[in-house]
Amino acid sequence: MSDYNYLYDAEINVLGSIMLDKTLMDECVLSPESFSPEWDNGKIFEVLRYAYKKFSDQPDPFYLPLLAQHWGKKLEKIGGFSRITEIQRSVPRTNGMFRHYQQIVNDDHVQREMRTAAELIATGGSTLQDVKARMEELEEIQSRTSVKDGPMNLSDLLERHTSMIIKRSQHTGGVTGRKSCSTEYNNMSRGHQDGDFIVVGARPSVGKSAYLCNEAYASSEDGSTSFIISGEDGAFNMLERMIGSVGRVKISHMKSGQMTESDWERYSKAADLIGERKIFIDDSPSPTIEHIWRTVRRMIKHHSKMTLYIDYLQHLRSEKSFTSEREMYKYISYQLKQIARTFMIPVICLAAVGRSVDQRQDKRPMMSDIRDCGNIESDADIVIFLYRDDYYNADSPRKGLIDLVVAKGRNVGTGTITMVFDKPYQAFLNITEDMKQKRREKGLSA
DSSP states (O other): OOHHHHHHHHHHHHHHHHHHOTTHHHHOOOOGGGSOTTSSHHHHHHHHHHHHHHSTTSSOTTOHHHHHHHHHHHHHHTTHHHHHHHHHHHSOSOOSOHHHHHHHHHHHHHHHHHHHHHHHHHHTSSOHHHHHHHHHHHHHHHHHTOOOOSOOOHHHHHHHHHHHHHHHHTSGGGOOSBOOSOHHHHHHHSSBOTTOEEEEEEOTTSSHHHHHHHHHHHHTTTSOEEEEEESSSOHHHHHHHHHHHHHTOOHHHHHHOOOOHHHHHHHHHHHHHHHTSOEEEEOOSSOBHHHHHHHHHHHHTTOSSEEEEEEOGGGOBOSSOOSSHHHHHHHHHHHHHHHHHHHTOOEEEEEEOOGGGGGSSSOOOOGGGGTTSTTHHHHOSEEEEEEOGGGTOTTOTTTTEEEEEEEEETTTOOEEEEEEEEGGGTEEEOOOHHHHHHHHHTTOOO
16 A cells, blocks of 8 residues: 555544544544645544534534534535545444554654755745744654554663663752652652652642642743643632742732732742743633643643643543543543643642541541542552641641652652641741751640
8 A cells, every 4th residue: 555545544544533432532633734735634624623622512523414504515615425424434433543543644744844844944935943943843743642552672662761761860859750849759759750640639728729839830940831720719819829838928918918018029029930930820610621631732732841730630520421420530530641641741630538538537538538539549640648637636736737648659659748838828848957946846746
């Protein structure tokens, strides 16, 4: 089979697979421009993509009468019903090869764009700098959407693995991933690693959202991007938490507007520091997992080194229908893991722990407390629980301390890390010897 026919078959398989399984549209990284201009497959993809977005609540958004009602004339220009039916029949079932065919289409698109870029240089139609930037972007897209099909010989991986170790050795402090606000956790995990799905669970008001804001600020220190999906709180509230922790400005002062001159000075410094970093937030209420897929796909085009933060799991929904909430969360947690692996970014998702923990004598959360949240126990690479003794006992000698209980740690291990939680400022602080001494002087445990 010629390369010409091979590409055509790949495009048809992509279109047909999507029509058979609409959820594949969420995994699809292609655009209409990805398809060869030799045929009209890109226009067909455009119709399917729009139909999926507009009729995602329908059992079959690609139902022919539905397509005819909205795109009858456009369909006629690209072959009409017979063309759509031909594509559907050419792929009798999804065979797990969607990503393989998608990769063929994407690779051809990248190669076409690179040839065009080279021609522009030769004819003087564009500057070398512009073309170089475009080619780097295309190479990044190609590597990001690369599909690994079938067994791999370890000998083929050795060179890449050696380069990976050399790259890791260049990181200061041994942190090879995104930096955490906890020095001890950085030592334990080497930072939040690409491809990891990390769940952080706690009871309400323990400090989950504050932890997320502290983490998002810390992980953006090296120039990488922090992207927050907040279904729990609005953007301004999240920003106030970050300003409070970074600038040491009391949240209550910002809420009341009763700011002292010193508050304004610290506020200004915090605003400058936060403004210099690449931190984004989407506070759409009750975001769907499909919305997250689409948004991350757009973001990753411009911010390849990114960490995704989600506040929080129980606020997420899906555009699909499920027989129970448990089934929906099972689907959502699996999709979050796939987002982490597909885009090779850390995904850190908060989760509310059920109230059953309050009935136990030992109120530290454990893995069984999040079983109602789908398959988090198996999907997550790392599970961290936040625990504050003063949440239950106001006179606790551990007042002001918060434990990060690493209950599951693939490639990390388990253990407990203790930090200071300065609640008025929503700040998570590493414990210093000076802090320990001051706590002892106050009769508190250190």
